[in-house]
Amino acid sequence: MRYSQYFIPTVKETPSDAEVISHKLMLRAGMIRRLAAGIYNYLPLGLRSIRKVEAIVREEMNRAGAIEMLMPAVQPAELWKESGRWEFYGKELLRFKDRKDNEFCMGPTHEEVVTDLIRKEVRSYRQLPINLYQIQGKFRDEIRPRFGLMRGREFIMKDAYSFDVNEAGADVSYAKMYKAYRRIFERCGLKFRAVEADTGSIGGTSSHEFMVLADSGEDAIVSCSACEYAANMEKAETRNAPACEHADPRPLERVTTPGQKSVEEVAAFLGVNGAQVVKTLVLLADGEPVLALLRGDYDLNEIKLKNHLGCAEIEMAGDDVVQKVTGAPSGYAGPVGLPGKVKVVADLSLQGLHNFVVGANAADTHLKNVNLERDFSVDGFVDLRNVVLGDACPRCESGTLEIWRGIEVGHVFKLGTKYSKALKAGYLDADGKEQIIYMGCYGIGIGRTVAACIEQNHDENGIIFPIPIAPFQCIVSALSAKEDAVKETSEAIYQELLEAGIEVLLDDRDERPGFKFKDADLIGIPLRIVVGAKNLADGRVELKERRSGAVELLTIAEAVAKVKATVKEALQA
Ligand code: 9G3
Numbered sequence: 106m107r108y109s110q111y112f113i114p115t116v117k118e119t120p121s122d123a124e125v126i127s128h129k130l131m132l133r134a135g136m137i138r139r140l141a142a143g144i145y146n147y148l149p150l151g152l153r154s155i156r157k158v159e160a161i162v163r164e165e166m167n168r169a170g171a172i173e174m175l176m177p178a179v180q181p182a183e184l185w186k187e188s189g190r191w192e193f194y195g196k197e198l199l200r201f202k203d204r205k206d207n208e209f210c211m212g213p214t215h216e217e218v219v220t221d222l223i224r225k226e227v228r229s230y231r232q233l234p235i236n237l238y239q240i241q242g243k244f245r246d247e248i249r250p251r252f253g254l255m256r257g258r259e260f261i262m263k264d265a266y267s268f269d270v271n272e273a274g275a276d277v278s279y280a281k282m283y284k285a286y287r288r289i290f291e292r293c294g295l296k297f298r299a300v301e302a303d304t305g306s307i308g309g310t311s312s313h314e315f316m317v318l319a320d321s322g323e324d325a326i327v328s329c330s331a332c333e334y335a336a337n338m339e340k341a342e343t344r345n346a347p348a349c350e351h352a353d354p355r356p357l358e359r360v361t362t363p364g365q366k367s368v369e370e371v372a373a374f375l376g377v378n379g380a381q382v383v384k385t386l387v388l389l390a391d392g393e394p395v396l397a398l399l400r401g402d403y404d405l406n407e408i409k410l411k412n413h414l415g416c417a418e419i420e421m422a423g424d425d426v427v428q429k430v431t432g433a434p435s436g437y438a439g440p441v442g443l444p445g446k447v448k449v450v451a452d453l454s455l456q457g458l459h460n461f462v463v464g465a466n467a468a469d470t471h472l473k474n475v476n477l478e479r480d481f482s483v484d485g486f487v488d489l490r491n492v493v494l495g496d497a498c499p500r501c502e503s504g505t506l507e508i509w510r511g512i513e514v515g516h517v518f519k520l521g522t523k524y525s526k527a528l529k530a531g532y533l534d535a536d537g538k539e540q541i542i543y544m545g546c547y548g549i550g551i552g553r554t555v556a557a558c559i560e561q562n563h564d565e566n567g568i569i570f571p572i573p574i575a576p577f578q579c580i581v582s583a584l585s586a587k588e589d590a591v592k593e594t595s596e597a598i599y600q601e602l603l604e605a606g607i608e609v610l611l612d613d614r615d616e617r618p619g620f621k622f623k624d625a626d627l628i629g630i631p632l633r634i635v636v637g638a639k640n641l642a643d644g645r646v647e648l649k650e651r652r653s654g655a656v657e658l659l660t661i662a663e664a665v666a667k668v669k670a671t672v673k674e675a676l677q678a
Pocket residue numbers: 190194197198199213214215216245246263264265306307516518546547548549
């Protein structure tokens with residue numbers, strides 16, 4: 106490809122609305138252009154990287170025995186009504202009507218569509234297992250699309266769905282996908298971790314997220330310093346509180362704490378530390394009030410509470426509900442002397458606590474020296490809190506937990522029978538008996554993978570593409586392209602690389618060297634051959650490796666050979 110005849114609208118200045126580096130660089134490198142909020146044009150350079158990731162995904166899915174198909178982006182509402190999700194999803198599901206007033210949605214995912222296909226086509230156990238996948242545009246009407254391709258509204262996803270005769274079979278399919286995902290992200294040159302994740306609204310029994318480690322990541326992930334344990338913060342488990350030293354229960358004491366509401370205020374006012382103050386959170390679980398008790402220095406993990414209560418919605422209660430449930434304004438709630446019956450769930454961390462402070466369910470008043478059992482009882486002790494740095498690992502005896510930021514690029518789910526039951530997708534077993542199908546589903550964000558790769562591979566000059574997903578593998582920068590020797594030599598190198606199957610971009614523009622070098626660094630092409638009159642006079646060209654910045658003066662043959670060898674080695678993985 107000749108730069109002068111291609112379309113790479115690079116820009117110098119950083120766009121103001123871009124907040125993360127991958128978004129900034131993809132705009133500046135002429136890879137994407139915004140059409141509307143969360144909706145992007147993939148320009149030629151961006152599309153080449155997207156297609157590289159898709160090719161790696163396709164190879165590994167095929168290697169794992171999955172079969173590619175393509176489902177429609179537009180889905181009939183009937184299937185979503187049958188699965189019960191038409192009502193469950195709100196504005197994120199983009200709905201519309203056709204000319205005959207039939208209801209449709211823009212597909213955000215395809216469990217219903219693929220299960221409908223299977224229930225019509227599969228009747229015998231002999232047809233299972235099967236794993237169907239597609240690489241296709243999804244639409245989710247995110248309330249706040251941002252970060253470019255990282256959180257778009259229309260995005261390309263590879264989504265796969267496995268169908269097995271039983272749970273054991275589904276576990277085998279899951280393991281195959283898990284292995285394929287590791288290969289995919291390794292081949293993309295990403296540093297990633299597979300972490301245990303919450304199954305969220307999709308339902309099902311368990312799931313893993315594939316997280317690319319990046320400080321700009323929206324997700325907090327937790328990993329053990331000693332063993333393989335890793336989990337999304339939403340799911341990361343804590344251990345029972347260390348049985349701290351036993352203390353004799355001291356007499357209960359009411360104390361006036363005017364205007365002291367937060368843990369910090371109350372702790373300071375009473376001269377105790379935050380861990381001696383127990384916070385009482387009033388929440389609504391599917392509209393029902395519930396009290397969650399946590400040690401003051403910990404934070405509630407609402408997903409854990411939601412999963413424990415088995416409710417669909419959970420939210421912090423407003424001041425009016427707090428007043429009604431506790432008889433006091435917000436900031437003074439406590440488990441002692443509640444006016445009425447309300448469910449009280451305590452975090453495990455309370456088990457080791459004695460003589461602690463709680464709200465007195467009266468304005469400007471707290472209770473000191475409160476003790477479990479003597480002063481109040483709870484409906485259960487549950488792991489309700491977010492882990493904190495240094496917590497003991499819940500899986501091994503020696504490790505402690507570290508906390509990272511990550512970008513979710515893949516997510517694999519064991520779905521069980523949630524969709525096959527709802528849509529009656531079954532099969533006849535060897536005895537002719539009707540059985541239910543066990544499913545799994547497996548997603549990868551294609552654009553998000555490119556963006557995450559840039560988050561992990563850039564410097565102050567721009568993108569540093571790993572060879573496997575670089576839009577071009579080599580750029581030939583012809584300096585002072587007017588000079589015949591330079592023109593002929595760069596053309597010859599370009600042709601030789603093309604014939605060798607190298608994806609090469611020839612920068613034949615009539616621009617100053619510095620201008621060309623800046624563009625080459627910005628768009629992140631891994632290898633660069635510079636053809637300049639001075640070195641050429643000595644029969645030399647410059648080979649620069651973008652990542653290390655290493656520059657070598659080589660003969661043309663050496664430079665071409667080195668590019669071929671470097672590319673070959675990088676794709677060997
Ligand atoms: C919706 C909307 C948004 C959604 C979903 C449904 C996420 C939804 C979860 C999944 C699970 C897996 C197959 C590929 C991998 C992920 N956001 N999810 O189901 F209607 Cl608006 O998509 N699906």
